[in-house]
Amino acid sequence: MPVKNGAKYLRRALDSLKIQNYPNLEILACVGPSIDNTKEIFKEYGIPIAYEDDNNAADALINGYRLATGEILGLLPHDDEILPGALHKVNLAFQDHNIEWVYSATNSINTDGSIHSRLGNETNVTLEMMVERNLIPTISSFFKKETYLRVGGIRKAFPYPTDYELWLKMLAVGTRPHKIKDDLAIFHVTGLNGSMDTIETTITAPEVKQLRDIYFKKLSLGAKIRVGARRYRARLKPLLKKYPIADRFLRRLHKIVR
Structure with missing residues (x-):
């Protein structure tokens, strides 16, 4: 869980993990320089800081995934939430040992509770499809650490569209995502993040274009x-x-x- 000045919404995210009642859950808090009480909230929930003073999201994720001891990895931003029972559904999907990566569709919710957009509707996602658009929501995606390491993980060369690069790398080596029918998470548009469309058209736009050009060359x-x-x-x-x-x-x- 990468966090920087996330106190406003952090409890909601942590509560969504707490009610999972999942016995093998490991929460790794990767905290950037914060001037609010982010660290105190983690302490309140009994969660130690796994990594501190990260430079950006990529740095936080690289170290968080490196420190993870479990077989399955996932990411929960501090202002989003996992839906009840989600981790049990993920675990059930991975009982099929041929599956290396799962995701679900998810609603993007405005601060007033209204639905902003629906993300991750596509099924049978291919590299050809992903080169044109990031189709898989990060918060509802889970993948094997073995697969993550096999493709080389996340690179600091792309500090913002970290999830997009990882999806492209996994698809490029033939790893196909398995879509779970039920929603696993909720993406909150808080002003601290933004929709997938907004992200791609702001600070990450040059990096997104670079990634698309790189993986376009790998297509048939x-x-x-x-x-x-x-x-x-x-x-x-x-x-x-x-x-x-x-x-x-x-x-x-x-x-x-x-």
């Missing part, structure tokens, strides 16, 4: 053509409205190489 020729056609169609959308013949040509090209 057919996948590259499909992705390229969709990208060009999106860029040329105003022009294609004027020239429907060109629009139909791109659509047919996509079907041919699908």
